[in-house]
Amino acid sequence: MVTKPMPIARYGKEDIMRIELLRRFIVIAEELNLTTAAAKLFVAQPLLSKQLKQLEEEYGTKLINRTTTSMTLTPEGEVLYERAKLICEIDSQTRNDLSINRRRGNRVLRLALPPFVATSFFGGKGKEFLDKYPFLRLNVLEGGAFNTVQHLKIGVADVVVTHTSESFLGEVESFYSRKVSFILAYSKEEFPEFCGREVVSTRDLVDVPLYVCSRFASLLHASELSRNLHFNITCTTNVLLTGVKLVENGYAVGLFPSYVYPQLKEKSDLGLCFIDDEHLSIEMHVLMASSKEPDDMLMDLIYTLSESLDELIDREEADDDA
Secondary structure (H helix, E strand, O other): OOOOOOOOOOOOOOOOOHHHHHHHHHHHHHHOOHHHHHHHHOOOHHHHHHHHHHHHHHHOOOOEEEOOOOEEEOHHHHHHHHHHHHHHHHHHHHHHHHHHHHHHOOOEEEEEEOHHHHHHHHOOHHHHHHHHOOOOEEEEEEOOHHHHHHHHHOOOOOEEEEEOOHHHHHOEEEEEEEEEEEEEEEEOOOOHHHOOOOEEEHHHHOOOEEEEEHHHHHHHHHHHHHHOOOOEEEEEEOOHHHHHHHHHOOOOEEEEEHHHHHHHHOOOOEEEEEEEOOOOEEEEEEEEEOOOOOOHHHHHHHHHHHHHHHHHHHHHHHHHHO
């Protein structure tokens, strides 16, 4: 099939900008139902169907498989869905930055970090940093490790906190590195066999339903291969907060990086213990793009983030020693 060249987006009164079409496609892809998607977007269903067809014509490929009873994304539709989210996020961030600069003319720093780290940072060191720079506007993006690194690479973020492999560090500069172990969280009611235990081995987890965040699954598979084990991974998510809910409700026991320990410890219905497995560890980093020119404010943010991570990790280790 010959793909037609993509026309230049038109911005007349009767035309919706392509960015808006992409926003609407995101909703369609997530709902996989034109009726509910149209209701969510407050548009007529025939119009939404027409706009979906317009996108398919512009990209020269089928994006949605439709039957009388269901809708599914085609492989091309899945690619567009992921790219559309990035494009729309860049657009929103750009509009926000330009709006802030126009209104105030003040410095904007863009920070991307995991939600649990964000909770700790803004509950402690983050407030000190913001108090020090009262005219600073700090834009925060929360997401998993892959997304935070992507935010850095495409210029949406200035500084990120993440865990990442060594292969990423050739393109970005790490200003902080710290090894983080994993802990096991479980419902005391549903999994009483773990109660009272401070440490477990991975062999203790073979016959137990496990939750693990999808970005950590490769670590668990490495542990399987090295010990000739097979784990029963029954739940995965892209967001750790969702995993906490699954574990709280007793669907599985959960493997979590130890920086989540302070928040998990506050939940009285959960038990916690440490996992004795050299494969289950990650390197936490504070990263900045190599092309970025560091100045005093950026370095102060990096230093404050590093202190906050040290406090978070040291708190878990202190509780372990106690």
